[in-house]
Amino acid sequence: MEEKEEDAEASGSEVSVCLQKITITDYSTDDYQYEEVSADDEFSLQEGDEDLSEVLQAVQEQAEDAHILASKSVLTSEKSVSEIPEAMDDFFCNFLVSFGMSRTLDCFQTEWYELIERGVFRAKDVGFVPTVYTCNQQLKAENMRLREDLDNYKRAANKAKEAFLKMQKERDFHRMHHKRVVQEKNRLICDIRRLKAHYASYEPVLKQMTEKYQSALRQKMLTSLERDRAVGQVTGLQAILHNLQPGYAIQIPVKKAGHECERKKGLEGSTQRALQEARQQKMLDAGLVKDSEKKRYPKDSEFPVDSQVNSYLARAKECSQPLKHGEYKLENTLKLHDSAVSCLASHPLKDMVVTGSDDRLWKMWALRDGDIIMVGEGHTDWVSGCCFHPSGTQLVTSSGDTTVQIWDLSKGGCVLTFKGHAQAVWDCSWHSCGDFVASASKDSTSKIWDVNSERCRYTMRGHKDSVSSIEFLPFSNTVLTSSADKTLSLWDARTGLRVCTFYGHLHSCNHATFSPESNMIASCDTCGVLKLWDVRQAVPMLSVDTGPRSANQVAFDHSGCAVAVASSDGTVKVVQPGLGQLHSLQGHGETEMQSVAFHCPAERLLSGAADGTVCLWTYGASASMFSMERTA
Structure with a gap:
C-alpha cells in the first residue's frame, strides 16, 4: 500500500513537471501543440486495490494541480515581449x-x-x-534608463535650487523695499499731519477773508442795483409829472429801466397810485377793459401801446458790418454747474450772465472771470428758461416743476411764484415794460402773467403739441411761440388770440426768436434745419441745414447779420445769411450744446453744454483788447 502511494506521488510529481515544461515551451517558435493529460487517464493508471477514499483524494489533488497550472499558464501568457527567448x-x-x-x-x-x-x-x-544574457541586457538597459532619470532629476533639482535661491533674494529685496516704503509712509503721514495742523491755523483767516470778499462783492452788486433802481424811479417820476401836466395825454414811457414790481402795499407811493388810476380810467374810456373786471382785479396792469420805438434799431444800424471768417475765438471755458446748462440770459446793462441748469439751480456770474455772484435755490426740478427784467433788477425762471418764479436780485430771493401749468414749463420771457411775463409749457399752452396783480391774464391755446419756446417782440404786445407740432405762431398778448401761423418745418421746432430789427424770425428744429422768416409776409426767406443732429437753440447777434445755433453735435454753428456762409465753432468736444446767447455790451458769444460748462467766444477787436488787459 505504501509503495502504491509513493508511486502515486511520483506520478503526480512527474505530471506537474511535465506541465511546467509545457508552459515554458509556449514561448517556443515551433508549431507543435502539446495536449494536456486528462484526469481519466491518471485514474486508469491507479486502478487496483486502493480504497475508494484514497482514489477520491488523489482525484481532488489532481484537480487542484490542474487549476494551479491553468492559472500559471494565464500569467505566463501575459509576460512582456522582452522576456521571450532570443535566437x-x-x-x-x-x-x-x-x-x-x-x-x-x-x-x-x-x-x-x-x-x-x-x-x-x-x-x-x-x-x-541563455536567459541570463537576456536578463543582463534588460538590467543594463534598465540601469541606463535609471541613470538618465537620475541625471534629469539632478538637473531639475539644480534648477529648483537656483530658482529657490533667486526667490529668496527677491524676497529679501522686496522685504527691504517694503520696510523702506513703510518708513517713507510713516514719514509722509507725519508730514501730512503737520501740514494739516499748519493749514488749520490758516483756515479761519482764509474763511474770514473769503466771507469779506463775498460780502464786498454782494454789497457792490446791491449798491449798483439800488443805484439803477433810484435812477429808474427818478426817470419814472419825471415822466409822470410830465404826463400829468394839463394838455398832455397819458403815455407809457418808452424805456422803463427803473420800474420795480414790489409785492408789498407799503412800497406803493401816492404818485404811482395816481398813475395807475389814470391808466385804468383811460382803458375804461377806450372800452378795452370792462368796469366789472377792473373792480374785481384793481391791480391789473394795462398793456402799453404798440407805437413805441424799438431802441435796438439804432444799435443794429451801427453794427451792420458783416462778420469775417474766424472772427469768433474761444476765450475761456467755465465749469459752472454739475449738470447740463439748459438756458442762458445776458444782463441788459452789466457784464453779468445767468445760467440755468438741470441741477435745479440758477447762477449769476461775472462775464470775464466767471466769479459766482448769486445762486438761486428754490425750484424742485430742472431750470429750463431764464430772462432778465428790462431794468436788470429782477429775473424770471421757468422749471420742470410746472412753476414760473420771479427773483429780486437785490434781495437775493424769490418774491413771486406763478402756478397754473399742468406740465413742465419750457421757456419764459419778460415784456419790455416789465409788467408781464409769458411762459410756454409742455401742456400745449402758453400763459401771460401779470406781475402786479400776480395772476394769469390769458391762456393761449392753439398748438397741438408741446410749446417749446416763447418770446415777446421787443417794445410790442406780440408774442412768438414755437411748438413740437412743427409750427410757429404769433399771438396778441392783450387778447390771448393767435394772429398768424408759420408753416414750413418738417420736424418739431425747438426754438424761435426775433431779429434785433424785428423784421425776421429765426427758428430751428430737431433735424438741424434753420429757417429765416419774413414777419410781414409769414413765409420762409432762407433754409439752412446744420444737421443731421438736432438744433436746440438759435440767437441773433446785435447786428442781425449772423445767427448762432446750438447743435447737438457739440458745435456752435454761425450762419451769415447775407454772405451765404456757415462756420462751426468747436469748444465742448462731443458734448451736446443746449443753449446759446449773445452778450451785446461785450460783443461775446456764450454757449452752454450738457457737461455743465459754458464757453466764451470773443468777437473781433474785443478779443485782442481782452488779451492785452490780461497780459498787463
Missing part, C-alpha cells in the same frame, strides 16, 4: 549593431548564412540565448 544569430546581430560594428556584422551574417547553406549546421540546433 542566437539575432543576439549577435543586435550586439554588433549596438556597438556600431557594421563591417563585423556584415562578415558575421555572410559566414553565418553561408554555413547554413552548406549544411554545416542548422539554426534550430544552435538554440536560444
Whole structure:
C-alpha cells in the first residue's frame, strides 16, 4: 500500500513537471501543440486495490494541480515581449549593431548564412540565448534608463535650487523695499499731519477773508442795483409829472429801466397810485377793459401801446458790418454747474450772465472771470428758461416743476411764484415794460402773467403739441411761440388770440426768436434745419441745414447779420445769411450744446453744454483788447 502511494506521488510529481515544461515551451517558435493529460487517464493508471477514499483524494489533488497550472499558464501568457527567448544569430546581430560594428556584422551574417547553406549546421540546433544574457541586457538597459532619470532629476533639482535661491533674494529685496516704503509712509503721514495742523491755523483767516470778499462783492452788486433802481424811479417820476401836466395825454414811457414790481402795499407811493388810476380810467374810456373786471382785479396792469420805438434799431444800424471768417475765438471755458446748462440770459446793462441748469439751480456770474455772484435755490426740478427784467433788477425762471418764479436780485430771493401749468414749463420771457411775463409749457399752452396783480391774464391755446419756446417782440404786445407740432405762431398778448401761423418745418421746432430789427424770425428744429422768416409776409426767406443732429437753440447777434445755433453735435454753428456762409465753432468736444446767447455790451458769444460748462467766444477787436488787459 505504501509503495502504491509513493508511486502515486511520483506520478503526480512527474505530471506537474511535465506541465511546467509545457508552459515554458509556449514561448517556443515551433508549431507543435502539446495536449494536456486528462484526469481519466491518471485514474486508469491507479486502478487496483486502493480504497475508494484514497482514489477520491488523489482525484481532488489532481484537480487542484490542474487549476494551479491553468492559472500559471494565464500569467505566463501575459509576460512582456522582452522576456521571450532570443535566437542566437539575432543576439549577435543586435550586439554588433549596438556597438556600431557594421563591417563585423556584415562578415558575421555572410559566414553565418553561408554555413547554413552548406549544411554545416542548422539554426534550430544552435538554440536560444541563455536567459541570463537576456536578463543582463534588460538590467543594463534598465540601469541606463535609471541613470538618465537620475541625471534629469539632478538637473531639475539644480534648477529648483537656483530658482529657490533667486526667490529668496527677491524676497529679501522686496522685504527691504517694503520696510523702506513703510518708513517713507510713516514719514509722509507725519508730514501730512503737520501740514494739516499748519493749514488749520490758516483756515479761519482764509474763511474770514473769503466771507469779506463775498460780502464786498454782494454789497457792490446791491449798491449798483439800488443805484439803477433810484435812477429808474427818478426817470419814472419825471415822466409822470410830465404826463400829468394839463394838455398832455397819458403815455407809457418808452424805456422803463427803473420800474420795480414790489409785492408789498407799503412800497406803493401816492404818485404811482395816481398813475395807475389814470391808466385804468383811460382803458375804461377806450372800452378795452370792462368796469366789472377792473373792480374785481384793481391791480391789473394795462398793456402799453404798440407805437413805441424799438431802441435796438439804432444799435443794429451801427453794427451792420458783416462778420469775417474766424472772427469768433474761444476765450475761456467755465465749469459752472454739475449738470447740463439748459438756458442762458445776458444782463441788459452789466457784464453779468445767468445760467440755468438741470441741477435745479440758477447762477449769476461775472462775464470775464466767471466769479459766482448769486445762486438761486428754490425750484424742485430742472431750470429750463431764464430772462432778465428790462431794468436788470429782477429775473424770471421757468422749471420742470410746472412753476414760473420771479427773483429780486437785490434781495437775493424769490418774491413771486406763478402756478397754473399742468406740465413742465419750457421757456419764459419778460415784456419790455416789465409788467408781464409769458411762459410756454409742455401742456400745449402758453400763459401771460401779470406781475402786479400776480395772476394769469390769458391762456393761449392753439398748438397741438408741446410749446417749446416763447418770446415777446421787443417794445410790442406780440408774442412768438414755437411748438413740437412743427409750427410757429404769433399771438396778441392783450387778447390771448393767435394772429398768424408759420408753416414750413418738417420736424418739431425747438426754438424761435426775433431779429434785433424785428423784421425776421429765426427758428430751428430737431433735424438741424434753420429757417429765416419774413414777419410781414409769414413765409420762409432762407433754409439752412446744420444737421443731421438736432438744433436746440438759435440767437441773433446785435447786428442781425449772423445767427448762432446750438447743435447737438457739440458745435456752435454761425450762419451769415447775407454772405451765404456757415462756420462751426468747436469748444465742448462731443458734448451736446443746449443753449446759446449773445452778450451785446461785450460783443461775446456764450454757449452752454450738457457737461455743465459754458464757453466764451470773443468777437473781433474785443478779443485782442481782452488779451492785452490780461497780459498787463
